[in-house]
Amino acid sequence: MGKEEILQQLVSMSNRLGEEWRELVILGEGNTSARICDQTFFVKASGTNLRTITAEGFVEVKFEPVLEMLESRELSDGEIKERLAAAKVNRNYKLAPSVETVFHAYLLSIPGVNFVGHTHPVSVNGILCSKNWREALQGRLFPDEIVCCGIAPVFVPYTDPGVALARKIREVVQEYISRIGERPKAILMQNHGLIALGTTPKEVESVTMMWNKTAKILARTYHFGGPSYLTPEQVNRLATRPDEEQRKRLIEGLPLTLEEN
Ligand SMILES: [Zn+2]
Numbered sequence: 622m623g624k625e626e627i628l629q630q631l632v633s634m635s636n637r638l639g640e641e642w643r644e645l646v647i648l649g650e651g652n653t654s655a656r657i658c659d660q661t662f663f664v665k666a667s668g669t670n671l672r673t674i675t676a677e678g679f680v681e682v683k684f685e686p687v688l689e690m691l692e693s694r695e696l697s698d699g700e701i702k703e704r705l706a707a708a709k710v711n712r713n714y715k716l717a718p719s720v721e722t723v724f725h726a727y728l729l730s731i732p733g734v735n736f737v738g739h740t741h742p743v744s745v746n747g748i749l750c751s752k753n754w755r756e757a758l759q760g761r762l763f764p765d766e767i768v769c770c771g772i773a774p775v776f777v778p779y780t781d782p783g784v785a786l787a788r789k790i791r792e793v794v795q796e797y798i799s800r801i802g803e804r805p806k807a808i809l810m811q812n813h814g815l816i817a818l819g820t821t822p823k824e825v826e827s828v829t830m831m832w833n834k835t836a837k838i839l840a841r842t843y844h845f846g847g848p849s850y851l852t853p854e855q856v857n858r859l860a861t862r863p864d865e866e867q868r869k870r871l872i873e874g875l876p877l878t879l880e881e882n
Pocket of ligand 1: 651739740741813814
């Protein structure tokens with residue numbers, strides 16, 4: 622896929638995630654990104670709005686100087702701003718990359734992740750801003766949740782947005798990959814929101830909307846005695862069934878493979 626096509630797909634994914642009826646973001650909330658190649662990626666600029674953003678609202682940024690920030694000593698807010706400005710491919714471009722550019726750079730460097738969508742859904746934050754969020758989110762509830770969003774999300778305790786949050790995300794994602802053996806599809810951040818990872822923009826949208834639905838269902842279970850989770854055996858079975866593979870392809874927006882006889 623060429624750079625222009627990637628940018629076009631990123632714009633339309635962002636506009637859809639910003640649609641008011643979805644209740645995922647308002648005003649300047651949330652940010653999105655897409656990998657262009659090994660060297661650079663597009664990320665939403667500060668002060669733009671997902672619902673109305675156009676191609677001009679995205680900044681092309683170099684991976685290397687942004688990923689270096691994960692390794693450096695503690696940086697002041699001013700230094701972070703300066704380093705992000707210096708990481709732009711066109712340093713004269715009028716807009717500045719989002720303060721969350723660092724976690725986007727890390728997530729887009731995971732094999733298989735080409736698009737990232739970060740939102741603050743009303744439904745999901747209703748749980749992540751609650752006292753018992755960890756307990757409520759300990760289990761999986763229904764088959765499509767697992768097919769679409771994976772065996773489990775990654776959980777991130779509340780962390781100051783910016784470089785500190787990106788470091789914490791890297792730590793918990795690396796732990797997840799070594800424990801589960803595959804990359805996560807969703808990251809849930811306490812008192813903050815959701816990050817959906819996708820090979821395609823369609824996958825980011827599917828994971829976001831399925832977490833939106835899961836959160837609404839979870840909240841309703843408390844009207845009827847609390848959640849009844851699937852067993853770990855049922856979850857594992859759903860994550861590996863061959864017919865579920867076809868549904869996973871649908872979620873990612875990929876063509877179905879023919880059944881072998
Ligand atoms: Zn956020």
